[in-house]
Amino acid sequence: MREEDFSTADDEVVRFTSELIRIDTTNRGGGDGDEREAAEYVAALLDGAGLEPRLLESAPRRSNVVARIPGTDPAAPALLVHGHLDVVPADPAVWRVHPFSGEVRDGMVWGRGAIDMKDAVAMVAAVARHWSRTGRRPRRDIVLAFTADEEASAAYGAEWLVRTHPELFEGCTEAVGESGGHTEHVRTPDGRTVRLYPVAAGERGTAWLRLRATGTAGHGSRPNDDNAVRALASAVARIGDHRWPHRLTPLTRAAITEIGAAVGVKVDLDAPGFDADRDLPALLDRLGDAAGMVRGTVRESANPTMLDAGYKVNVIPGDAAAGVDGRVLPGGREAFEEALDALTGPRVDWEYEHSSPALESPVEAPIFAAMRAALLAHDPEGHVVPVCMAGGTDAKQFSELGIAGYGFTPLLMPPGLDRDGMFHGVDERVPVEALRFGVRVLDRFLAAAE
Template identity: 65%
Template sequence: MTEPAAVGAMVQPEDEAHLDGRALDESVAFTSDLIRFDTTNRGLGEGHERPAAEYAAERLAEAGLAPHVLEKAPGRTNVVARIAGHDPGAPALLVHGHLDVVPAQPADWTVHPFSGEIRDGVVWGRGAVDMKNADAMVLAVVRAWARAGVRPRRDIVLAFTADEEDSAAYGSGFLVQEHAVLFEGCTEAIGESGAFTFHPGDGNRVYPVAAGERGTAWMRLTAHGRAGHGSKRNAENAVSRLAAAVHRIGEHRWPVRLTPVTRAALLALCELRGLPCPDLDAVARIGEAHLDQEIDSLLDELGPYAELIAATVRNSANPTMLDAGYKVNVIPGSATAHVDGRTLPGTEEEFAATLDELTGPDVEWSYQHHQIPLLAPVNSRSFAVLRDALEHFDPGAKVVPYCMSGGTDAKQFSRLGVQSYGFTPLRLPEGFDYGRMFHGVDERVPVQALHFGTRVLDRALRSL
């Protein structure tokens, strides 16, 4: 596999003797405790992260830190704290994780989603992987540092945020807009997702580290027409106009658009799969249709490996909500729909122009929530440090870059000039479907995965 080149000298941390059994136990206990706080984010401002935020602030205060507890609205609570590094000339590092979770229906679960139950070596509950596990591991690491007198190389700013599962208006967006001074000096960040074990089924243990995110383009479509009686023909039926536009959007095939991160991922995955990787630039010069065909063929050949990149070779737009009418025999004067769009770096103008074409003259559309796509370099010293930390604790690890199909708080922090990597390390057993755990039923995380992640985070954060 082609290795990303390290920029600058790799600083190896001191030994890990300070990371005692207590720290590993705390990573598990804190995960369980945080899950028991019902921090469900139902959108439209409805959420309550305060209990989990106060819990995190208390654990930080016990470690000698001075956390800031900040709210834009009652109950929508964030926590920010800074750990002083030993190199005053080094830029600061941001480590962020969100405290809110998506809704869960207890009747659908094997265990109650807010029980935090530990059963057969597994911690169960909403947030076990998204992402109270990461919050817990960070808390466990910084408390171990405090007990042993360990200091990281650079200042580390910790941010535990509200509202990531909606618009971030009460969380990272609020912090960036109103409390940017707390992030002074931060140039890089470690955040959500990435660095989990992906098992393609051939014996390889692949760890995708996120170095990019697609942009968020949540849209509202509105069709206007002529209201009337349901028994009469109506050529200006708003519901028909909307349905036609939604159908066109749902059926549209977006063209391939390869980012530097996805190109690097393709090269790495082809090498792991033992496939020759085509000269993608040469293919693209032949024509867009040829590139589309080549990429689709390559994804087929990659088999299970394609799961890591298939969603990020194109933009996407998926209709998700419809709202029209109030009585079966009344044609309404307007109808609305919502579409979840995701955009790759450098494609936003193309995306908007395509939506104009697909909606047509009878349907208006606008962004309901719009955030930019992100890219981080995969040939950086930081990426090399993250790779080293994973390989140190799993010598068989195959570390590859990838772009996340969705978005995180990193989008908000990028407004401060902070470049982010998705890095929540977990060594997972084969057959554990990590991707399905996100926002899914029976979300859970193995205890041993938390222990592994805590060790990896400790090494990475002291080395970065």
């Protein structure tokens, strides 16, 4: 297909990204969100592509959009393509441009959601409309799902869709969604720079925790050995200081091995005497910059994030609470819970505020080969490697329907632009050329995916 055939899609993907950013879909958690206007906007784009989008609300203004693109092979399993419409909060006072301006400046589209993940929604919509204009059709049915509430618990989005409308995903065996397929420029030990494209084939499980300690309330000037704040603070400090053991899952083993091959570092995780907890840190150091793609997924984690206690400095409160963001590797839930019991001790109780499973999808599957082929067709000198995501996405909810999930939002990122640092960060932006690259890769992948 000639390059000029994408001229309309090139213009549309930039415009769609900008216009979606201008729709404020901030999700503050606790049910405080509003995706209605963005959902209506996306539904109109898909309607313009000849599709029949359904706008589904789990609560007033908590809106989701689902549509199906018929494939040419009715016997082929369907493929789910999902993305979320909500974004995390942004403070305009600390941004160079207003976070909801969608301004195009210096070859970039700026604003909250430019990377996470209104860019992906715009790319998929642009591909669907490109197919409508050119008559191009995928082999498999493609189910499109653009959801609410991913930036919180997914209770108003993917979780609700899976629970109340599973028929919309009938026939879907695999899914592609947030993150993965973007360029990582890394320095090799011998001084070269290579381009890696990590594709997510798994996610750590979510374990958001609420800790609570109770004690005896009293005057702040008097001795008190039953102080809830002190008990909680000690537990939080123990959790923060805990060194979680290194542990290699099949996916992280594949990731380290393939990354090593790409950067010229010999990796033999089956060498006699290799011990992950002892030897892995040195091996990751040898991988150099590339180690950043796996450091967050070779162990469990639990980071204290919230504290809530007291109402006056001279009053010892009778209770105290804390929040901890825990993440768990596949097969690690039981050990994680045992560690939390020990770290919190007898004075502090803990419970899950939100929990979702860890995921691993096969790297040897034809769909992974199709993603690799689509990326290499547009960057033949790149290296596509599997990774596990440190965080989580709506793939966890869709996995309840037996759908294997992958992270694939292709973007050609320039050197020096820290894509990962812009997730939930300040001055989030995406290069115009990255969006256009993504449209071409998605067009190739989605049309031909086995």
